Amino acid sequence: MNMPLQQRGIPASRLSLGCMGFGGEWDASKPITGEHVKQAHEAVEAALGAGIHFFDHANIYTRGKAEKVFGQVLKERPGLREQIIIQSKCGIRLYDGDDEAPGRYDFSKEHIIASVDDSLKRLGIPYLDILLLHRPDPLMDRYEVAEALHQLKFSGKVRYFGVSNMSAGQIRLLQSALGEPLIVNQLEMSLLKAGFVETGVNVNQAVAADNVFPEGTLEYCQLENIQLQAWSPLAQGLFSGRSTADQSEAVQNTAALVKRYAEEKNTAPEAIVLAWLLKHPAQIQPVIGTVNPQRIAACGEAVHVTLTREEWYKLFITSRGRAMA
Ligand SMILES: NC(=O)c1ccc[n+]([C@@H]2O[C@H](COP(=O)([O-])OP(=O)(O)OC[C@H]3O[C@@H](n4cnc5c(N)ncnc54)[C@H](OP(=O)(O)O)[C@@H]3O)[C@@H](O)[C@H]2O)c1
Structure with missing residues (x-):
């Protein structure tokens, strides 16, 4: 089965x-x-070596410096642009010292268009492959967003559109005004933040109190062929080498289990953590955030790892700290 x-x-x-x-x-x-x-340069090289040619940005990352540095890499490496897919995001405005203008979300037409222009300038490229709306703006006027996306599409500045951190209902509302399909939804999903699984298995059960994953979102995205992308898929290394000394017993036990499976399968712990996401039938695309070339290579091994149903469930049960009902 191919990814959406x-x-x-x-x-x-x-x-x-x-x-x-x-x-x-x-x-x-x-x-x-x-x-x-x-x-x-080294991270991009390691990614390409690990078979990764999809790069996720946002206009706000390191306050624009991430895109700028990437633009420098593109400039110094002719031909790279044609080999890769570049995705960026807009819609978050960071606090910049003006107390009358707090950190906020902004889906106004003006802001969306200006953000894309700025991203393109920093990256030094004429178009983005995919633009995501970063976090749902409660003041979103879907018709205004539609005008912005239409303008970006027909000026050739963005090829495809998607969202991030949105529920099924929010995507449906926005989609109802758009001529273009929304093709991505990026959410936090990992062995640490396994709400996307909890929501499904807790139907007709007492729902875990800390589960904030919006019900029906996973199903809606699969039905509409929307690519689910997992942000923070490595849980910042919690199960693959970072110290767990001050963490819960469940986290410590999961890290130990990940290590054991990695040894048994002769692979890296990162590969086990990501293989757990990759096994999900929604064909989730993990968005790994490491800049360390060795870690990027370790992550790349995930595509060669197969977890059995039993191993997948054992990882899930260990991370949630309780058996299935
Ligand atoms: N849509 C959204 O709202 C949203 C939100 C957050 C992030 N994102 C996207 O998701 C990507 C990944 O997010 P993320 O970076 O938060 O998550 P991540 O991939 O789970 O973790 C990567 C981070 O953890 C560190 N790390 C990994 N393994 C480690 C280890 N064994 N020991 C110590 N440190 C370790 C990495 O440091 P090193 O670099 O040193 O390896 C890096 O800082 C981001 O780059 C971004 O593109 C999107």
């Missing part, structure tokens, strides 16, 4: 490299250095 993006003729790789860590710190006053550019 592939079914639409978009040759996406099974994994995506998230570029939130490119460009150093989020402090806008700290300039981009040669070291940041070198790091980005």
Whole structure:
């Protein structure tokens, strides 16, 4: 079975490299250095070597520096643009010191169009392959968004559109005003944030109190052939090497189980963590956020790992800390 993006003729790789860590710190006053550019070159090289040619950006990552550094890599590596898929996002406005203008979401036509123009300028490219609306703006006027997306599509600045952190209902509402299909929904999904599984298995049961994953979203995206992308799929390394000393017993036990499976399958712990997401029939695309070349290579091994049903459930049960009902 192909991923939804592939079914639409978009040759996406099974994994995506998230570029939130490119460009150093989020402090806008700290300039981009040669070291940041070198790091980005090495991460891109490692990604390509691991079969990853799908790159996830956002206009806000490291306050624009991530896109700028990536643009530098594209400039210094002719031919790269044609080999890769570039996705970016807009719709979040960060607090920039003006107390009258708090950090907020903004789906106004003006902001969407200006954000894309700025991203293209930083990346040094004429079009984005995919643009995601980053987080749902409660003041969203779907017809205004439709005008913005229409303009971006017909000016050739964006090829495809999607959303992030949206429920099925929110996507349906927005889609009802659009001429273009929304083809991606990016949400937090991992062994640590397994709400996407909990929602399904808790139907007709007492729902886990901490589960915030919107019911019906997974099903809706599958029905509409919308690519689900998982952000923070590595849980920032919690199960694959980061210290778990101050973590819960469930996290510690899961890290130990991941390590055991990795040893048994002669692969990296990162590959086990991602293989758990990859086994889901929705064909979820993990968006890994590491800039470390060795870790990127370790993640790439995930596509060669097969977990049995029993191993998949044992990982899920260990991470949730309780047996299935
Ligand atoms: N749509 C959204 O709202 C949204 C929100 C957040 C993120 N995202 C996207 O998702 C991508 C991934 O998110 P993420 O970076 O939060 O999650 P992640 O892939 O789960 O974690 C990556 C982070 O964890 C660190 N890490 C991984 N393994 C480690 C280990 N063994 N020891 C120590 N540190 C380790 C990495 O550091 P190193 O770089 O040193 O390996 C990196 O900072 C982002 O780049 C972005 O593209 C989207």
